[in-house]
Amino acid sequence: MSETTPAETVVIAVLTFRRPEDIALALPRLAAQALDAQAAARVLVIDNDPDASAREAVQAAAAESAARVDYVHEPRPGIAAARNRALREAADASLLVFIDDDEVPAAGWLNHLLQTYRDTGAAAVVGPVISEFAAEPGPWIQAGDFFRRRRLPTGTEVDVAATNNLLLDMERIRALDLEFDERFGLSGGSDTLFTRSLAARGGRMVWCDEAVVVDNVPRGRLTRGWVLRRALRSGNSASRVTLELSRDGIHTLAARLRLLGPGTVRLAGGSLRYAVGLLSRSLSHEAKGLRTAARGLGMVSGAFGYVYAEYRRK
Known part of the structure; x- marks a missing residue:
């Protein structure tokens, strides 16, 4: 010892x-x-x-x-x-x-x-x-x-x-x-x-x-479904935390708008990269594109108040 x-x-x-x-x-x-x-x-x-x-x-x-x-x-x-x-x-x-x-x-x-x-x-x-x-x-x-x-x-x-x-x-x-x-x-x-x-x-x-x-x-956890759900949850939680740290209604509205921009960019950009991956048969573009799109979807949904309960219990 x-x-x-x-x-x-x-x-x-x-x-x-x-x-x-x-x-x-x-x-x-x-x-x-x-x-x-x-x-x-x-x-x-x-x-x-x-x-x-x-x-x-x-x-x-x-x-x-x-x-x-x-x-x-x-x-x-x-x-x-x-x-x-x-x-x-x-x-x-x-x-x-x-x-x-x-x-x-x-x-x-x-x-x-x-x-x-x-x-x-x-x-x-x-x-x-x-x-x-x-x-x-x-x-x-x-x-x-x-x-x-x-x-x-x-x-x-x-x-x-x-x-x-x-x-x-x-x-x-x-x-x-x-x-x-x-x-x-x-x-x-x-x-x-x-x-x-x-x-x-x-x-x-x-x-x-x-x-x-x-x-x-x-x-x-080594499935496409699990890793994409985790990416979505990560984006969703990040948005909800940012909103929670906003101090009043005006700041909360501004935070929502700030989240919608990057979230939408990730959703659109990731979807485009996924499409490029499919066309070029690039696993990297395909997988990373979907990962980015899932996180973007989580950010956008979180900005609108949706809660993705990854740990919900039956």
């Missing part, structure tokens, strides 16, 4: 919904990160399944772990409710680190986040996500770069982030009175709104390129 700083406490929060197998795989690795952390760290599982399906897997992992592994049940539906539960459970902690239940941290992940936080004094530190696949993605999926994510030099300032690899300074989160908007709980985008609000209120966010987590992509 590495030397710890007793005054600094860290909660590693992993949110889960009906993925007991993924949780059973992730928890030993997260517990190892907590034990090796250069701070006092514990793992916290937030089970968002009304049936509490992760309870047994978490209890089994906790019994076998030398690190502290806690379980809480948050039955209110939606990922935003689970994220807010994590904020409440970490109210007395110095730092809260979010990671997804289908992700595995690379060696040194947590300590890299901590070191960048200490070096920069940022309110939040963001790390990269690398995808690994249950099966080789088809040529069309690969040509569209649907799973390519950004990589930036460590220390680069960013103004938006997801919660799939995110460290938060809880003192500053409390001071800024930030929480996740639960109206975005079943549509996605509550993390985008949260981090954009953090940046807008003066909270500095920086990138740590060494703090890598690996996203395990199942076969069900």
